[in-house]
Amino acid sequence: MFVHKVDEDLSLKLIDYQDAEELYNLSDRSRDHLRTWLPWINFTHSPDDTKKFIQASLQRYADNDGLTVCILYHGKIAGVVDFLEFDWGNKKTSVGYWMGADYKGKGLLTRSCRTLFDYAFQDMGLNRIEIRAAEENIKSRGIPERLGFVQEGVVRQAALLYDEYTDHVVYGMLAEEWNSNR
Template sequence: MFVHKIDEELSLKMIDHRDAEELFELSDQSRDHIRTWLPWINFTNEVEDTRNYIKFSLKRYAENDGLTICVLFHGKIAGVVDFHEIDDKNKVTSIGYWMGAEYKGRGLLTRACRFLFSYAFDELGMNRIEIRAATENVKSRGVPERLGFRQEGIIRQAAKLYDEYTDHVVYGMLKSEWNKASS
C-alpha cells in the first residue's frame, strides 16, 4: 500500500479493499454529522455497503474517471477526498470530500486538499478543478475559500437533500491561478 506523508500527523493513500471495515466504522460513528449534507449515509448500513463503494471507486480509477483518497490522521482514516468526473479531454475534474465527526475543525481537509490539488494540476495534468457545496454548508465551503478558489456562481436547486432542494455554490480553480498563488 502506497502512503504519501504530508507531515508528522497527516498522510494520504488511495482507497483499497482493506479499508472497508475502518471506513465503515468511521462513517457509522459520524452518521449524524454526515447526514446533514450527504444523504448517501442513509444507504450505508453495513460493511458490505462500504465494500461496494470501494469496488465502485476502484473501477472508476481503472477507467481513469476517478480517484478516491483516504485522509489518514496518525495512520487512521479520518476522511475521504474523491476526484470524480475526471474529464481527461478537457482536463477538468471536480471533487467531493467528507471528514469523520471527531476529526473536523483541525484543518486536516484543507491540508490534504492543498497537496491533492497540486497533484491534480502537476501530475494528472488538470487545468481546472471544481468544488460544489450547499450554500448553507459553511464548513465545506471553507476549504475552497481558504485555498483561494474563486466563487463562480450559485446553481439553484442543484440537489435534492431529503425532501428539499438545496442551492450549490460553485468554486473553481485554474492551473494558472494555482501556480501563481503557490509560487
C-alpha cells in the first residue's frame, strides 16, 4: 500500500478495496453532514456500495483517467480527495472532495489538496485544476479560496440537488500561478 506522508498527523493513500468498510462507516456516521451537498450518500447503504465506488475509482486510475486518495488522519480515514478525470490533451483535471463530520475544522482538506496539487502540477505536468462548489456551500468554497484559486465565474443551475437547481462557483488554478505562489 502506497502512503504519502503530508505531515506528522496526515497522510494520503490510493483508495483500495481494503478501505471499503472503514470508508462506508465514516460516510454512514457523516450522513447528515454530507447529505446537504452530496446526494450520493442517499444511495450508499452498505460497504458493498462503497466497494463499487472503489472499483470505479481503481478502474479510472488503471486507465490513467482519475486518482482517488483517502485522507488518513492519525492512520484513520478522515475523507477523500478525487481527481475526477484527466483531460490529457489539455493537461487539466477537476477535483472533488469530502470530509467526515468528525474531522471538520482541522484543515485536513486544505493540507491534503495542497499536497495533491503540488503533485499534479510538478510531477504529472498538469496545467490547470478546476474546483466547482455550490454557491451556498461556504465550507467547500473555502478550500480553493485558501489555496489561492481564482474565482472564474458562476455556472447557473449547474446541478439538480433534491429537486432544486444549484449554482456552482468555478475556481481555477494554472500551473504557472501555483508555482509562482510556492
